[in-house]
Amino acid sequence: MAGPKYPGFDTLALHAGHSPDAATGARAVPIYATTSYVFRDTEHAASLFNMERAGHVYSRISNPTVAVLEERVAALEGGVGAIATASGQAALHLAIATLLDAGHHVVASNSLYGGSHNLLGYTLKRFGIDTTFVSPREPRNFERAIRDNTRLVFGETLGNPGLDVLDIPAVAGIAHGAGLPLLVDSTFTTPWLMKPFELGADLLYHSATKFLGGHGVAIGGVLVDSGRFDWEKSGKFPQLTAPYEGFHDMDFEEESGTRAFLLRARREGLRDFGACMAPMTAFQILQGIETLHLRMPRHVESTRKVVNFLAAHSMVESVGYPELASHPDHALARRLLPRGAGAVFSFNMKGGRPAGRAFIESLRVFSHLANVGDAKSLVIHPASTTHYRMTDEDLEKAGITAGTVRLSIGLEAADDLVDDLDRALKAAQRVGP
Amino acid sequence: MVEGRRAFVYTAAHDSGPAKPSVVFVHGAGLDHSWFGLQSRYFGYHGRNVLAVDLPGHGRSEGPPLESVGRIADWIVALLDAANIARASLVGHSLGALVALECAARYPERVERIALLGVAFPMKVSDAFLEAARTNEQAAYDMDTIWGHAPRVPLGGNPNPGMWMYGDTLARLARLAPGVLYTSLKACNDYAAGLESAAKVKCRALILIGRRDMMTSPKSADALATAIAGGQAVHIACSGHSLMAEAPDAVLDALIDFLG
Numbered sequence: 087m088a089g090p091k092y093p094g095f096d097t098l099a100l101h102a103g104h105s106p107d108a109a110t111g112a113r114a115v116p117i118y119a120t121t122s123y124v125f126r127d128t129e130h131a132a133s134l135f136n137m138e139r140a141g142h143v144y145s146r147i148s149n150p151t152v153a154v155l156e157e158r159v160a161a162l163e164g165g166v167g168a169i170a171t172a173s174g175q176a177a178l179h180l181a182i183a184t185l186l187d188a189g190h191h192v193v194a195s196n197s198l199y200g201g202s203h204n205l206l207g208y209t210l211k212r213f214g215i216d217t218t219f220v221s222p223r224e225p226r227n228f229e230r231a232i233r234d235n236t237r238l239v240f241g242e243t244l245g246n247p248g249l250d251v252l253d254i255p256a257v258a259g260i261a262h263g264a265g266l267p268l269l270v271d272s273t274f275t276t277p278w279l280m281k282p283f284e285l286g287a288d289l290l291y292h293s294a295t296k297f298l299g300g301h302g303v304a305i306g307g308v309l310v311d312s313g314r315f316d317w318e319k320s321g322k323f324p325q326l327t328a329p330y331e332g333f334h335d336m337d338f339e340e341e342s343g344t345r346a347f348l349l350r351a352r353r354e355g356l357r358d359f360g361a362c363m364a365p366m367t368a369f370q371i372l373q374g375i376e377t378l379h380l381r382m383p384r385h386v387e388s389t390r391k392v393v394n395f396l397a398a399h400s401m402v403e404s405v406g407y408p409e410l411a412s413h414p415d416h417a418l419a420r421r422l423l424p425r426g427a428g429a430v431f432s433f434n435m436k437g438g439r440p441a442g443r444a445f446i447e448s449l450r451v452f453s454h455l456a457n458v459g460d461a462k463s464l465v466i467h468p469a470s471t472t473h474y475r476m477t478d479e480d481l482e483k484a485g486i487t488a489g490t491v492r493l494s495i496g497l498e499a500a501d502d503l504v505d506d507l508d509r510a511l512k513a514a515q516r517v518g519p
Numbered sequence: 520m521v522e523g524r525r526a527f528v529y530t531a532a533h534d535s536g537p538a539k540p541s542v543v544f545v546h547g548a549g550l551d552h553s554w555f556g557l558q559s560r561y562f563g564y565h566g567r568n569v570l571a572v573d574l575p576g577h578g579r580s581e582g583p584p585l586e587s588v589g590r591i592a593d594w595i596v597a598l599l600d601a602a603n604i605a606r607a608s609l610v611g612h613s614l615g616a617l618v619a620l621e622c623a624a625r626y627p628e629r630v631e632r633i634a635l636l637g638v639a640f641p642m643k644v645s646d647a648f649l650e651a652a653r654t655n656e657q658a659a660y661d662m663d664t665i666w667g668h669a670p671r672v673p674l675g676g677n678p679n680p681g682m683w684m685y686g687d688t689l690a691r692l693a694r695l696a697p698g699v700l701y702t703s704l705k706a707c708n709d710y711a712a713g714l715e716s717a718a719k720v721k722c723r724a725l726i727l728i729g730r731r732d733m734m735t736s737p738k739s740a741d742a743l744a745t746a747i748a749g750g751q752a753v754h755i756a757c758s759g760h761s762l763m764a765e766a767p768d769a770v771l772d773a774l775i776d777f778l779g
Contacts (some may be wrong), residue, residue, distance in 0.1 A: 090665035313690030466775035
């Protein structure tokens with residue numbers, strides 16, 4: 087008997103989760119724009135509600151188009167399953183709200199997307215969930231911050247905006263040693279650049295708005311479970327291992343084993359918080375995923391050209407890209423990100439705020455906006471936008487200065503991008519410091 | 520406790536009662552009670568005593584794994600004794616199907632009906648698979664996952680929304696203690712009494728066959744159904760070996776028809 091072979095990444099990106107539509111033969115994923123689904127009879131209805139049969143009841147809980155996206159991302163990541171959400175932030179919230187109660191604590195990297203920092207540092211505090219932020223550069227920082235009431239360790243695969251590379255094997259080892267799961271935001275890397283579950287992470291999520299969708303047309307998130315964390319053995323998660331009055335006294339772990347986390351997240355989190363994804367959004371993100379394996383190499387290739395250009399430019403003080411030997415996580419990136427360190431990075435300009443303003447306003451191909459991971463190249467000034475709520479001290483901890491500019495490299499001709507940056511840097515130089 | 524060791528059974532959150540008919544669900548090699556999640560839950564909520572077992576060494580039941588189909592059949596009856604259940608229908612998948620068959624042959628007075636899913640006789644395991652299970656478990660988990668589903672599974676949709684069948688199977692297998700899969704596969708491979716036991720079965724038997732099964736051939740399953748006097752074969756066109764996950768509604772409907 088021949089040895090078994092899994093389908094390749096490219097094949098899964100195009101097919102996982104979907105067979106041609108049984109009713110019409112449609113090859114593309116149909117957009118099931120329906121809120122609800124007709125029951126065959128009352129017995130069938132009762133069976134669906136009581137989880138005795140698989141199927142859809144109401145599109146806040148599940149929808150056939152959204153389910154294709156969920157299964158496809160789970161397949162690409164090597165997870166047991168996934169839940170698509172209204173945004174990446176909704177995915178992070180769903181993970182936390184499923185696992186943590188008031189009085190619990192998170193240990194998080196301090197190198198985070200500003201929105202995640204807001205959620206953890208401010209908003210969740212109102213609901214009794216505290217967070218200790220630590221520098222991800224030294225994994226032992228996570229260990230030192232773990233308390234008795236800690237229930238989650240969290241970081242970004244590539245920290246925002248300094249591109250700190252999270253040492254997932256080391257941090258996962260620390261988390262597991264304390265009976266805790268490691269959740270990572272994998273938005274910047276996508277499964278094409280890194281498979282966090284293979285490195286030891288337990289849960290991950292994407293802002294699918296970014297590279298997964300890839301075209302800047304839809305907001306969405308996807309939360310994926312590896313199914314590898316043993317909630318029962320940990321003993322710290324009665325949310326999953328004890329009867330839950332809010333869902334017919336279900337013990338989610340006993341009921342479904344490896345699917346316990348996703349079962350509660352869907353049956354409680356989507357039911358009660360309601361941050362579900364619309365089927366049209368799922369369709370748009372699926373269109374993006376179908377070319378993820380073609381886009382990501384091009385994103386990375388062009389990024390390398392732009393990084394090399396900037397690193398040699400006299401107006402540029404420093405470039406923070408892990409493939410450069412000057413980046414503090416260079417060696418780690420070589421180990422964990424052999425296909426490339428993504429297409430979003432920051433650099434520090436000389437010349438202060440006036441020069442920065444002249445630079446941004448002189449760009450013609452790059453678009454000045456608050457997003458990353460688009461097919462089009464993007465630029466932003468974090469200190470005045472995505473990270474504007476952070477104190478100067480926190481900004482400094484996250485490696486941001488007033489002259490920091492973040493670029494997201496798109497799919498235009500790389501030479502055009504370099505020319506655009508060259509022109510804008512000359513304009514900045516004319517303004518001077 | 521069964522035979523002096525801690526054993527886990529899922530009961531669908533219902534207490535066992537003498538007035539209710541009983542159904543025991545027996546999973547296959549390397550898996551656990553939740554492999555029958557939807558089906559066992561249905562019967563638990565529809566007037567049956569449900570005992571979905573974790574076989575020794577699997578899931579939450581204490582090891583070590585038992586080394587032969589006959590020993591597991593004896594263990595199932597010891598479980599019935601421990602639960603004060605005189606007679607039950609048995610629903611088994613793969614290794615669990617052989618166990619149900621052997622139970623019905625050895626203990627006809629204890630077995631009401633048997634439903635055999637993903638079954639064949641002989642249930643030969645390839646040398647490569649057995650050797651991988653013995654020496655290199657990840658390779659064996661990969662074989663189990665790929666051969667354990669219909670070829671369309673990785674490129675098609677899961678009836679259970681949002682779930683990835685391959686990932687789920689791999690995650691379950693990753694939780695096994697070393698040697699459990701090998702011991703269980705070897706029990707399947709070594710089982711030699713299939714036709715003899717089939718001839719002894721006096722109760723009704725349902726044989727549920729996935730037409731795309733790459734582990735237990737549909738042809739061999741049909742032959743086993745013929746060898747059981749009260750045997751009835753039902754084919755599920757789209758399914759591979761993991762019938763409960765690949766075709767959960769078709770399996771449940773067939774079990775409802777069969778068990779009443």
